[in-house]
Amino acid sequence: MIAKEEHLLTLEAQAKDQQIFISGRIWHELYPKVDPGLFLKVLGQKIDLKKYGDGIVKFYFTFVVIEKLTRNFSGWVGSDYFPKRASVDIGIRVPYEEIVAADEATVIRLMEKALLEGIDTIAAHERKFVAPFDYKAFKADVEAIFAEENWYKTEDTPA
Amino acid sequence: MFSLKSSARKLEPSNHSSSSTLRIISEDNSPRPSGWLPILLLILIALGSLHVGRKYYMSQKDLPPGLVVNPEGDMALSSKREAKLAKELEEIDNAVQYALVATKDGVYPCYACPSAQKVIFLYKGNVWKYGVTRKEESERYPNGNYGAENLLFLPLFWGTYGECLKQEKIMIYNYPFLPEAKERDIIILRPPGNKYDS
Numbered sequence: 621m622i623a624k625e626e627h628l629l630t631l632e633a634q635a636k637d638q639q640i641f642i643s644g645r646i647w648h649e650l651y652p653k654v655d656p657g658l659f660l661k662v663l664g665q666k667i668d669l670k671k672y673g674d675g676i677v678k679f680y681f682t683f684v685v686i687e688k689l690t691r692n693f694s695g696w697v698g699s700d701y702f703p704k705r706a707s708v709d710i711g712i713r714v715p716y717e718e719i720v721a722a723d724e725a726t727v728i729r730l731m732e733k734a735l736l737e738g739i740d741t742i743a744a745h746e747r748k749f750v751a752p753f754d755y756k757a758f759k760a761d762v763e764a765i766f767a768e769e770n771w772y773k774t775e776d777t778p779a
Numbered sequence: 780m781f782s783l784k785s786s787a788r789k790l791e792p793s794n795h796s797s798s799s800t801l802r803i804i805s806e807d808n809s810p811r812p813s814g815w816l817p818i819l820l821l822i823l824i825a826l827g828s829l830h831v832g833r834k835y836y837m838s839q840k841d842l843p844p845g846l847v848v849n850p851e852g853d854m855a856l857s858s859k860r861e862a863k864l865a866k867e868l869e870e871i872d873n874a875v876q877y878a879l880v881a882t883k884d885g886v887y888p889c890y891a892c893p894s895a896q897k898v899i900f901l902y903k904g905n906v907w908k909y910g911v912t913r914k915e916e917s918e919r920y921p922n923g924n925y926g927a928e929n930l931l932f933l934p935l936f937w938g939t940y941g942e943c944l945k946q947e948k949i950m951i952y953n954y955p956f957l958p959e960a961k962e963r964d965i966i967i968l969r970p971p972g973n974k975y976d977s
Contacts, residue, residue: 691869
């Protein structure tokens with residue numbers, strides 16, 4: 621096996637342990653102004669879901685930044701819990717017009733707000749949890765990360 | 780029914796000429812009865828009977844699910860099927876052509892690579908797949924819809940389904956000319972996530 625293939629397989633194995641999945645459905649002109657990758661990277665490094673219980677082992681979150689959402693795409697927004705996978709899947713809409721008008725810091729604030737709002741929706745699924753999960757502590761830890769100045773500016777983030 | 784009185788007529792000699800021609804004079808001004816009126820009534824009765832008969836016939840017929848008999852006795856789409864038609868027409872008019880791009884550097888499945896290579900390394904922002912969607916997606920779970928983890932859904936074009944399919948083809952065929960595709964060690968014909976040209 622050549623070194624390059626080994627490297628790829630190592631990365632693939634690492635991906636299997638991933639707990640936090642942050643994505644988006646974003647009008648292409650607003651990318652990378654709206655960059656879920658910033659949230660994915662930092663929360664992926666700093667949050668360990670096992671700390672809060674086994675009720676949620678995978679957290680999927682989607683920022684929806686679309687001007688008009690027709691009826692057939694309304695399903696992009698919402699919150700679901702899947703007991704078989706012990707995963708939660710949340711889609712929250714971020715106001716399109718506000719994003720268009722916002723500067724970088726404001727965009728981050730709007731995205732933070734949406735993500736915290738998404739964590740709040742977990743409460744509605746508590747009865748279906750396959751095991752306990754302390755979503756309040758999860759939210760508190762995420763809030764603490766967001767409270768740090770320039771939390772999203774990692775070493776390799778372009779200035 | 781017409782009046783018998785109205786049909787009473789008398790004949791009297793005409794004053795206008797000396798000849799023995801006769802003039803018909805009605806006793807009143809009511810319309811003259813005619814022979815076609817009973818026939819018309821019979822036709823109306825026959826039509827009415829036909830309508831009632833058809834209504835009865837339709838109500839006795841086994842209709843497949845989705846069809847109903849309306850109060851007029853005609854066969855019609857059920858409200859559920861009508862709503863389904865409207866929804867499907869709306870879906871055709873409201874489609875989106877999108878790109879799935881990597882949200883982080885890493886390995887992703889590759890369906891367009893040479894057969895021995897199952898995965899490909901993508902940098903954040905690289906295109907993994909172009910696609911079209913028009914239907915309501917039952918789940919928001921990215922892996923369920925996208926085919927791989929850590930992908931971002933970027934709508935590129937909104938339009939009818941046909942317009943979006945054309946746009947998708949243009950994007951897929953032109954993929955090898957993107958800088959990110961040209962820079963790799965291997966040149967692939969389509970984006971890694973596109974098995975086919977559509």
